Amino acid sequence: MHNSQVSAQTWSIAELAAEYDVTLRTIRFYEDRGLLTPERRGTVRVYHPRDRVRLALILRGKRLGFSLDEIAKIVDMYDAEPGEEGQLEYLLDQIAHRRAELEQRRRDIEETLQDLAEVEARCQADLTALRSRQRASS
Amino acid sequence: MHNSQVSAQTWSIAELAAEYDVTLRTIRFYEDRGLLTPERRGTVRVYHPRDRVRLALILRGKRLGFSLDEIAKIVDMYDAEPGEEGQLEYLLDQIAHRRAELEQRRRDIEETLQDLAEVEARCQADLTALRSRQRASS
DNA sequence: TTCGTGCTTGACGCTTACGTAAACGTAAAG
C-alpha cells in the first residue's frame, strides 16, 4: 500500500486552529471575507492543503501589518490563473507595488533596530554606571 | 546675528499635518492617546522639535503595523530617564522583546519578497508565451 | 436513550484609529 493519497489529506477546523494558534471564530471570519473556501461535507468544513497554505500566508500577512483586504489581493495573486494579457500586466503591477511597500517596511525595520541598539547602549551604560556607584558605596 | 535660537523652532498643527501628510484629527488623536504633548499657548497647540521627532517615530511604527499602544511603549523608551536599576532592566527587556518582533517581521518580509519573485517569474513566463503565440498567429 | 464532544449558524459586543460634522473662538485682512 504505497499511499497514493498523500495529496488527499484534510483537516478539521479545530485541527487547523490548533496548528496555527488561532480561534475557530477567526478561521470562519476569514472564510466570510473570502480568504478561505473549505470544502463542505454536509454542513461541516473540511480543509485541504491549499487552505492550510492560504491560512499560513494570511497570518504572515497579518504579522506584516497588512489589512485583510490587502492580504486577499496578495494571496489571490499566488493562485491566479494565467489569464489574458491585461490580467497579467495588472498582476505584475500589483507585485511591483507590494514589493515597494515591503522594501519600505524593511527600511523602517532597519532604522528601528538601529535606534533600539542606541537606546540599549544608553541603558547598558546607565546600568553599569549605577552598579559601579553601588559597589563604591558598599 | 548668529541665530542662537535654532532649537526654538516651532510648528502649528497644520504645518505638521502637511509635512507628514496626516490630518489634524490624527494629530489630535495621538495627543489624546498620550503620544504627543505639544505646548499650549492659550488654547492653541504649539509643536516643538521633540514633537516632530515623536510624530515621525509614530508614523514609522504605524508603517510597521504596530498598534498605537505598542508604539507608545516604544517611543517612550527613546526619552526614558536613566531611572533606577529595575526600570533599566525592564527597558532592556522591552528592547529585547521589540527586537525579536522586528526580526520576525524581517524574516516574513524576506519570505514574502521571495514568493513575490516566484509569482512574478511565472507571470513573465506566461506573458512572453502569450505574446509569442500572438506573433505566431499574426 | 442520554450524554459528551465537536461542529454549525446567527447575532450582538467591543476596541482601534480615526472621519466627519457642529458649533464656537480669535486674529489679521479687506
Add this chain to the structure above:
DNA sequence: CTTTACGTTTACGTAAGCGTCAAGCACGAA
C-alpha cells in the same frame, strides 16, 4: 465690521477584526 483663515472642543459614526454567547445538529460511547 465682516469675511477669511486657522484654530478649538464635543460628540456621534464607521470599518476592521475578531470575542462571546445562544441555540441547535450529529454522532459515537455508556
